[in-house]
Amino acid sequence: MQAAVRLTGISKRFGAVQANREVSLAVASGTVHGLVGENGAGKSTLMAILYGYYQADAGQIEIEGQPARIGNSFDAIALGIGMVHQHFMLVDTLSALDNVMLGAEPGFFLAAGKKQVRIKLEALMAETGLNVRLDARVDTLPVGELQRLEILKALYRGARILILDEPTAVLTPQETTQLFETLARLRERGTTILLITHKLGEVMALCDAVTVMRQGQVVQTLAIADATTEKLAEAMVGRRVDLGRPAGSAQAGEVLLDAKDLRLRSESGVAALDGVGLQLRAGEIVGVAGVSGNGQSELLEVLAGMQAPEAGTLALGDARFEPARWLDPARARELKLAHVPEDRHACGMVLSFPAWETAALGYHENAEYRGGPAGLAMNQAVMRRRTTEMQERFDVRPRNIDLGSSKFSGGNQQKLILAREIGQAPRVLLVGQPTRGVDIGAIEFIHGQLRALRDAGCAVLLVSSELDEILALADRVVVMNAGRVTGELAIADCDEKKLGLLMASTKAAA
């Protein structure tokens, strides 16, 4: 069977990051081909190249046997490639019909054109089973219907190759089932489907073949008959980089943080947290493993007080919190809870501030930082001295406290934030993606700091999409998937296979 899409040797670099490295991939016509990998594995970049958003630095693309040059999305559409984005490209205030028509209107006057488009769409809907209320305003439609609309849009423009980017991220289980029925029907019709996902269960249920990517490269391509979720999980997370695990650690002590039954829905209405409970004890590091986007970020935000959940309770030290009167970041810090956010740029620092001002962020109300008349001013001498100490302790380079926060490299920014949070001697530390974008030397240092903190009796919650990191640091591993805790293991009981299975499971832990 001819390959609908053949990519050969695709490479793409963004600055210092090699997003795609010599990627080669062949997708047979009329099949559903899964593309799996962690965040940052390079699958989104690859599809963006296929759809014309980027041009590859090297490599060839062949569509249906013909070499193709895809300079922009218009070219891609002309070649029969359609894309359904993760964040829908729809205009809320227009009707579904208008959205499909936009850019491909049959004539100057819409009235006549709409009739034509409607006839064509109704035929398409009958053929594929994709039902969408064409005259409804988009902002009144549920997410599942919006996704069908996006698929219709692509098909209307003659897409024979359909790229779906994480389509089930925003769907409820029922909507997911409906989507799969639709995709199966499209496959029968002869459409080639490329499914970007990190949900291994879906891959096994729907795909004919699957390609696993990691760190910009293709790890392997399998026919589905030869694949199992374990194999895929192993391929996705890669071999363990042995960062070593020092012998002995402090015994876990009293419970410092106790969260029960946290529930939160995201903007699209999907459950981001679906009854999550968690306990943190003094002197232990709890690692939250799982593919990004399964509620870990929301968990951090809720525990840090940046967002209130819809249901659940939190006990932090002696204080109790309920959704109506939830924790807020200032109170959290008062209760000696520190937070190293996942998004260090937008949250963890004020980029326009110099380092010595960022180093006080969150703690700017502390007594030691007060000075001047009646405590109204900030004691800049103290702030500067502390920043210098922080830079020394954490080897932040360059050692310039007046440098703008944005001018430090990612790793040094992270070190500064860690220095700030750890420097307050917290009792509980929440930390998200601590070594994302950080060089290897700094990683070792940061890991050492987290262990030292744990040994000193702090409770640490570590969220990381790097399984290696979790395995190297955690005393106890909690696995999350689809907003639920699917399993909890002591570190001694952990291995990649078990964890991979838990990461793909959708059953809540007993």
Added chain:
Amino acid sequence: MDELLIGSLVASTLRLSTPLLLCALAGLVSERSGVVDLSLEGKMLSAAFAAGAVGAVTHSAMLGIAAAVIVACLISLVHGFACVTHRGDQVVSGVAINMVAAGLTVVLGRSWFQQGGQTPPVDEAVRLRGLWARFAEPTAGDWIGSIFGHGLLSHDVLVYVAFALVGGVWFLLERTRPGLRLRAVGENPAMVDAAGLSVPLLRYFALMINGLLCGLAGSYLVLAQNASFSPNMTAGRGYIALAAMIFGKWRPVPTMLACLLFGFLDAASIRLQGAALPAVLGGGEVPVQLIQALPYLLTVVLLAGFIGQAHPPKALGLPYVKER
């Protein structure tokens, strides 16, 4: 309340609403495409000056109107250059244009006409006159003739053009291809870009329509309402038009109603001057400043969400940067 009063009120309302309406429609088209337009005042003023200057010199109304439209379009181009092509701040650009217009119109006026900033009055023949002369005044005793005749039919062509343009703008936005794209680019430019259309081109298109309408508004002030340009003659009408557009929630027909309301308030304020406030409100006179301030007050109340929500186009004011 006699037929003379009602008739002349209706007529005044329509006349006073016309420049507001044209400007408000101009702002509407621009903002629906995502470009904030605070420079309505400056464009209307510059257009009025152009119409007055060219009209006086060439003795031709057509040339005057043409000049007004060209000037307003040029200014829209500058705004587009700064904001669409170079992603400058749209609010600052609008404020800057208003300042330049306020100054430049007087500077040029003084230099060219030596009348302290005024342009010489245009000939009677050049001025736009009512289309049906027999309705020019309300007649006592004749209710139909006064209200419908004088009220509605005594106006010059620009008034009718303005109200017809309400339908025109509506039709353009809702029933034509460019209109659909224009509406989309103000809500989700990324989507329009992904569909292969040019976001800047669509926005410049909107700005050109904006310039055309502002040009007509300025022409009206000089060729129909007054006979010549005088410094700062727009007197804040551009901002009232902005208020009307927001009050009309960025839709043509409600905007027209808002303009009629504000025009009515303007017409009524002259007649309400000296009118007595009911005793329950303390007696005394209706302050004319209150009536003059009503359009602004109503806009604030609307924005505060007390009379329904004002949902601007989602991408309004945000310069579009191709994310990919």
Added chain:
Amino acid sequence: MSQPLNLPRWIDIGLLPLWNLAIALLAAGLVVRGIGQDPLHAFGAMLQGALGSVRGIGYTLYYTTSFIFTGLAVAVAFHGGLFNIGGEGQATLGGLGVALTALAFPQLPAPVLLPMLVIAAALFGMAWALVPAWLQAWRGSHIVITTIMFNFLGASLNVYLLVNWLRPIGDMAVESADFSDAARMPALHELAARFGLELPSSPLNLSFVLALAACVFVWWFLWKSGAGYKLRAVGSSPRAAHYAGIAPRYQILLAMALSGALAGLVGVNEISGVQGKLTLDFVAGAGFTGIAVALMGRNHPIGIVLASLLFGVLYQGGAEVSFDIPDFSREMVVTAQGLIVLFAGAMAMVSAPLFARLYARFKRHG
């Protein structure tokens, strides 16, 4: 409002604004040429009129005073992430506050009354800014539109009160009664005379010192105080501020309150210092000039003082030139001001890529 580009600091805050200013002045010069005048002659006459005599300097500094107040007002709001175009209205209310206080307590001695006037001006201006601020923070109403509306409302209020309440009976001019001498900010030439210094009379008064003091205060507030730290965090990075436990709504109120208070102080300069009574339209566009000043001064007190001086020179020089060259009027200054806002504000980044390329090339070869 700024785009991320790789420009070294000295180009970003030094060379680029000066370049934009130069282009604006060039454009203004073209206009002058266009009306048949010689730009260089006009420019020279302007400088002469503004700085060539002690009296001229006095006038220049008097204008500078008002611009410093409105420039600081816009800058403080910017640091909080807000665009305050309501300086005109807030300044009008400030003047109103001065007038009401002065007329209510004519018998108080100057050392008591003058500080009261300053406080009244600040409070009235603050109140006029707080309503749009509250609407933005709690109802999401766009502050740009509401402050523009409030400008008109402020002017209307002023007219109403003057016509109906403050105008002495039988007076034709739309003005309030004259204030007592104690309510007048002492003119600097009068103060100088007490020290034996002979200075030509000019409207320059003690408000100038107040303006400089305000600069110091704003500098201290923004970069030294805890409240300023929080304000800048919210203005620069609302999410990081949320992370840090800073509540944005109160910062919006604070930023606008301070902004309105600063703008209100224009009333001290104009009403107490110069007019001695409440008049119509005494703000005369200073609110809008404040925007230009803040943009040129990069929202920093030092830059604002320099930019205010620039505009003071433009205004005073412009007035003098219009005596000298009949075709050259005050409106030329307004035009120049608008061109500056256009090139240094809206089009500030147009030349930035060019500079970035030149700088990169220079670094490679240098």
